[in-house]
Amino acid sequence: MTGTLAAVGAGLAVIGAGIGLGQIGGKAVEAIARQPEASGDIRGAMILMAAFMEGAALIAILLSIFMT
């Protein structure tokens, strides 16, 4: 039962990442709806931000895998 706490840690990291992704995606869609002509730039920024956030979440998940 050593892996249990690590799994909880991975789950917590995913919750945080999910909230972050929701914020990024929601705000980006709002921005595109307000200014459809800027949709290209907004999409690029959205993916970039999502990638940064995903990096943080992945570090947390990998730490929880290795630091069991």
Place this chain on the structure above:
Amino acid sequence: MLRQFFILSCLFLSTVAFAQQHKHDHGHKHDGHEHNQHDGHDHSGHNHDGHSGHDHSGHDHSGHAHSDSGDGHDGHGHEEHKNNFVTDCGTPAQPHHHHGYDPTGTAIHHISDANVYTIMDMVRIPLPAIIYNKTRGLEFFSTGKFGAGHHDNGHYGYKDYVLYQGNIHRITCADFQGSDHYDVQGFDTAMIKAKEGKDIEKRYAIVNGKGYLLEQKTIWDAGLLGGGPSNFIDLSPTKNVVSMILVSLLLFLGFRSAAKAYTTRAGEAPSGIQAYLEPMFQYIRDDVAIPFLGDKHEKFLPLLMTIFFFILGLNLWGQVPFLGSVNVTGSLTVTAIMAIIVFIVTTINGNADYWKHILWPPDTPLFVKIILIPVEIMGMFIKPLTLMLRLAGNISAGHIAILSFVGLIFIFGKAGASLGGSLTGTALAIPLTLFMMAIELIVAFVQAFVFTILTASYLGAATEEHHDHH
């Protein structure tokens, strides 16, 4: 779409048939090796009683001498493994058939690199092995010598090398005398509790009825994956290396014909492979390189394009079903090298402004500087680290998800024991795997794009000319 669905369904049903065969396989996997050949190396001094009967059905391990195992492992509160060898070398042992299905082990095995290129557990392409060890120096041979079978376990050994789960292992025992060709009856593992509380898997090859401790190749992974220096270094072109060479070759041929088309068909609408590559190339140039790098984009365009198409090509190559499902971009070593290249290029091209922002951030009070400088220096290394982890994590996660869904067939089918369960598992696995494969197709593009756009943004930050500070 419907046709693809039909084809995939047929393939999955063949998986069920395979699962049934899998069951039978366990029954007589080592039939061909029941006769001990004792060729050249006589272990008459050892106790042969334990395996005289070769009773494969009962798995009776009563012949093992467990006399002093009590103080060996019980002291750690560890449940004694059925096959805990008292000593690691030359203990009598029988091939142990692990019944049931191990989803985690299977997934890890399938996403790992290997010394043979296996297609659908049927076609095994032997690869050259280049091994360096301290006692004998460099050694070259073909992994075809191992006669890999089910689970990519070798049926034969070469010198003191054996093939376990597709990877070359070395028998470390001093009293072991190998030859150029000897039978390996099977493999076994035992979980040993290490003092840090981590379980370490010990692997054994069973030769002539005796278990011999195996050592894996040297992996410098800071002990995270249980690696470290061992007694040999594997320099072989593995499955991943072969895939990288193949994909690079395909990319080279594709881009050469596209490049040629611009001179032979100048002014005409793009066609053929050119029509596929041009939109992607333009997208990366116009939406990634130019916004982040501005005037300097031409200098870094070759790097960005190479990164993008190399990652994309390998991502897609790994997703072709039943073609080995190589996990190259999901391998940390490959992404680590790419991240190191990005780190070196960024650091070399960093201008005075970039270093000033890291080492002495302008227009910030001193107490903020004290916090900011270590954070910025850490950031220099965290950036490539996240590049490495993100790509490997995403691609590996996709492979593991697909493998887990395919594994449903084996879980419901009780590793081939129940046909109804296998069919239920198949009915579940087909839509789930189709869905996952569609997602992975998007992920293949997105991750290649993300790696490229982040590289461009790091390079852009390092080469930015002027800042207005207010």
